[in-house]
Amino acid sequence: MPGVRATIQPDWLSRDVVDLEALTRWGNRQGLPGTVSEVTRIGGGTQNVVLRLRWDDRDLVLRRPPEHPRPGSDRTLLREIRVLSALAGTDVPHPAFVAGCTDTDVLGVVFYLMEAVDGDNPGEGLGELYQRDAGARHRAALDTATAIARLAAVDHTAIGLEDLGRPEGFLERQVPRWLDHLASYDAVPEYRGTRLPHVDELADWLRAHLPEQSRPGLVHGDYHLNNVLLDPATPRVAAVVDWEMCTVGDPLLDLGWLLVTWPDGHGEETMTGGPFAELGGLPERDELVEAYARGSDRDLSAVEWYTVLAGFKLAIVIEGTYARSLAGQAPPEVGLRLHRSAVARLEYAATLAR
Template sequence: MTSLHIDVTAIDFDVLGAWMDEQGLPGGPFEQVAPVTGGTQNVMVRFTRGGAAYVLRRPPLHPRARSNEVLRREARVLTLLRDTPVPAPRLVAACTDENVMGAVFYLMEPVDGFNAAVGLPEPHASDPAIRHRMGLEAASALTDLGRVDHRPLDGFGRPEGFLERQVPRWMGELDGYAALEGYPGPDIPGLEETAAWLERNRPRDFTPGIMHGDYHLANLMFACDGPRVAAIVDWEMCTVGDPLVDLGWLLATWPSPDGTSALYGGVTGLATTAELVECYAALSDRDVSAADWYAVLACFKLGIVLEGTHARACAGRAPKELGDLLHATTLNLFARARAFM
């Protein structure tokens, strides 16, 4: 094990083996152990044991304050989604007791698919019809999630007043950056106007449901043989709220037909944002007449989140180049918000 380029101190394979035995999973030596990369701060390792393949997911060796709780929430959602049409990683077993291995962890089946934000394989790269359909499949998978009964997740979120809280919550977050020495304050054209527009045009009500919370192209894995979404991944921000926020997030971050985007570029020939909305509307009984409002909210929220890294960079707590890049992305997002408005 020690020859592998993974942080083996984050995974005690003796403890893991004993725990898997208690779960009645196939025994034997751990084989084909390899890290799973992809930008997540969590530790993810793929391995086989007893002829079965698994991916283990756990917080980093030095976890953040809520890392274990976030993993518990992920496991709870994935357990609920296991017997639904939602394309999500199939959870095998979860250990929610952080004392077993020093952190919460769970096992899931590996996903046979690829991340389109990284690159396209064949036949996707050379078939425009497949690429166009990939966008529609992204919208379709989101409607599958929106139909799942959220009531088994009692206490998972606070849907009451969810939309009313959004603008004050994120303006408060932005105000909090002022505590970072060296940050001159937000230089974001259209900030106040966008906040006021969101408050004036906020939908009056919504039907609560499960939200992924970070639904964009880079958090989707597509099937290798066609346009189907093989899995929605990275459920760290999932909650119970307004599922149309996920649709807005998809619209706000979606690449334009020429492959450019505020966040994820490089993929050309995808369905347009208007086609995404049309597809979602055709497959869902949710009212999408305020789709632009949800897209503006996504631009607003994500822009403020990214501005936080710029503020930390001004205070010397993050690389200046990264801060400058994300500030530019924030400005692009607010410009995109004005276009939706």
Template sequence: MGTPSTPTTDMAVDLGAVSDWMDTHGLPGGDILDAQALGGGTQNIMIAFSRGDRSYVLRRGPQHLRPQSNKVITREIELLGALSSTAVPHPRLVAGCTDTDVLGAVFYLMEPVDGYNAAVSLPAAYTAEPAGRHAMGLALVDALATLGEVDHQAAGLSDFGRPDGFLERQVPRWLGELERYASTPGYPGPPFTNLDTVAGWLQRHCPADFTPGVLHGDYHIANVMYAPDAPRIAAIVDWEMATIGDPLLDLGALLAVWTDGPGEPDLLDSALGAAGGLPSREELIARYAQTSSRDLSAITWYSVIACFKLGLILEGTYARACAGKAPHDVGDRLHGYAIKLFDRAGAFIARA
């Protein structure tokens, strides 16, 4: 028997309003029980609860909504609904609400995922053996290859992004972000001595064409959940940056932060990376190729653009920290990661 939850909690969600809304959508009735806030990699609010012998997770934007918060959650509702007809491991959508009069924000309910975040801990028995951790690395690529094979038009996502000119837009877009915060008070400017070299190489070697598909947009070990009983992906999570573009950018992002070799941690300082025993980048690429129809001949370009993009995003947080708008320790840590990413970009280019 669960513990009844008060209609309004300190979790910024009126559970009484949620209960009333669920009644209108024919979901199992009863009290909302055992409500608890869940942590995650974003400031979006997530609350787990049960009602009528069924468990749910509610997801909405942060308590203080940003200009795009409701749009982002609305897009997540659309995407998760579309993925229900595919083999992509993802949280199953139960129902979504775009009427902001209900909670003051767009929200949706999804089924809980039975899994764990290997960036934080390795509780499953198979993680104790190198073979198990090696299989976990391959599973990351298996799930990604499955996503990359989704026919987004058949799934009803024809209008979910702007794939035309997608790759050509990448370098100007992220250089524009750098220019936007380069004048931030207290920010000394970007430290990347190879910035122009990397940007120029990317523009000269940009792939001429690609087959559009679903792009997660932030694919790495902290944004998947592993099954507790076997080294497989139970769900890909945090879809807020998803769009229609070139899915190989997700593979490039994974390779950009991956361990450089045995005994080396990954760039996320994840629990799995620290434990070691992971496949090499070459093994990940070969595994992806086994089940993907995509041309991987330009995979170095995708790895370099991922380093470029993520490095500039992280440097933006450092600029904000210099201005006192973000914690200094976080800014310094991400600044260090950004420098490493540009170093990796240079190394990838040198080996091309």
């Protein structure tokens, strides 16, 4: 086996996060020759730990649960492994899966490797093409809708994901599920009592206007500008990332999620794609719907309903961080920022419902 002289860990990389010697030994057994010579952390690491590695002559990305894993962290990574493996050969832009490890004796957690994608994250910063060319920004932004239409068109049964979720009754379950989730925050004494506007009003509206469910398909589950990488040379989506929420359900919820998180420059709390939005030139929401429609045969007549549902669900999800921040379990500035974003999502959803 090749030596491990190049796997000396950077000062910031705890052996508890990734034991590079153990990783190298495992990788060699998987047919990855050589050693790791460079390690760069991607993102802040508050959720999953994501590391970019130079493995011999390849640029790879390792993804593992957070440094202090949650009870379902390994199951989440197993889901990502399954989804990325199944997407190989489809026209959905995604990082190519390389190898996954379900043996927790190697690093203490489930983890996997994927090919690094050369791309710009609209939520973190943009390269020269998008800095200088408003037309490129506009075309790439439209492709975010086209990319998710491609995912919705995938035959999930044909690629072995027929049991990934429970599509029957998917839409009917949403409102009661997320109301229960919001009520669970009352277990935090400092939060007790709903602090979000329009919740009951929107729940009633969603129940009263429930559309016929679109045919089942793959749902990314957290689709927004910060979860795509844009090709630095051609205005298009190079890869969709963060597949941990992927399920089988009604794919139009992904379109609603993109719309309700879209930065439109009209004074809303910007939640995703900040650097992208600051440069200007992004399409309006109706242009995104038109781009999706060009790549899909689904009925989009109820798109506003899906957008309201996405805002309702997203607001409740991120309000959980605010509740934890009041109990000292998350940074207060992060909790307050997400609370403001949750309120903005609900305010926007309420305007659609009216």
